[in-house]
Amino acid sequence: MSATVSSPNVGSSAEVLVSTEWVAEHLEDPSVRIIESNEDSLLYATGHVPGAFEVDWTRDLNDQVVRDFIDGQKFSALASRLGITPDTVVVFYGDKSNWWACYAFWVFQLFGHTKACVMDGGRLLWLKEGRPLTTVVPQADTTSYPVRTRNDRVDRAFREDILLHLTERGCLVDVRSPQEYAGERLHMPDYPNEGAVRGGHIPGAVNVPWANAVDPNSGKFLSPDALRVIYEEEAGLKPEDDIVTYCRIGERSSHTWFVLKYLLDYKHVRNYDGSWTEWGNAVGLPVER
């Protein structure tokens, strides 16, 4: 699947995934801004797609005091610094099968920047294909991106939404490991426990680990047909369902949110970024094992 910059559909479900080849062909395209977003903050400096800028999830997207995202003013400043206008097609890619690329993509959607794509296969596929890297940090001609109020109602869910979701029997997708889901552990395998005091899952949630959506060899997303087998035949979801995804802090679940909303064209999918670090610590919230 590929996108064309001139296409009015860029940012829609049909055009939101671009190939490494497409990116290679648009490195010089002034209407495209390529953004690398990684878990490992050192990777970008060791080499990145030529012309790519870096967006760091902690530094650039998170509020530095409150557990929340940046506001419209700060998003405007970020986009302006990166030389982005509302018409710029922003292509995200990164390490970890595009975890943080999807997270950054999701945050951009909260601010209504719909002209956005994810590079299928991420950083690793770009490297595997022997495509060029550079350590040169590009300089953008700053723009004046309009200040937009962050819209948390469409793509984001809060604790109160989940409680309501439970009473209305909405669908919840827990994308963590089966061990986390079962409450056998409070963190990913080989990851430290970061302080959840209860293990388990939100009542009624189905467990579909995020990595099921990715080909482990190429790092690319599976085909829509293969994804439907996983999410519809095996997990029982339906395209018309009202779905909330969650994980530990919302990064893995933004990956699944991306899959459901854009690759499977589900209409009502939200990401609960409070996720288990909020739910597993909050007093009195129901937990299932």
Add this chain to the structure above:
Amino acid sequence: MPYPQAIQEIVDLLRALDDRTERIQVLVSLAERFRDVSPETAIRPFEESRRVPGCESDAFVWVKAVGDNMFVEFAVENPQGVSAKALATVLKLGLDGQPIEAADQLDDELVFTLFGSGLSMGKNLGLTNMVRAVRHQAVSLHRQSPRP
């Protein structure tokens, strides 16, 4: 307790840098100085007992005694393991030729001190386990060494 001198100097340098980009450049330049384990010490496939648990970069550690002093070597099998290579270089610079007891001066805080608060939990654990693996192997060597 201060770290072994070479490590302490790197820690002090990084503490003095407020700019994230400069800190990253220092760490990347350290990673670029990484040297793979020598074939005299180990050849692939490595013994699993040398693997750092929970390290996404697939790091392996060897601590060797030469007389009363220690020498450390590392392998980082994941080519994306930049942070692991940077830490390996720091540990090698700080510990090679030092008395084995110098490993006692290492602590888990070293990772936070070097890499800062932006480190994800996965990276944090893998790197912390590298430090612990060095300390663990050094303690084992110390126990094996003849007592006066």
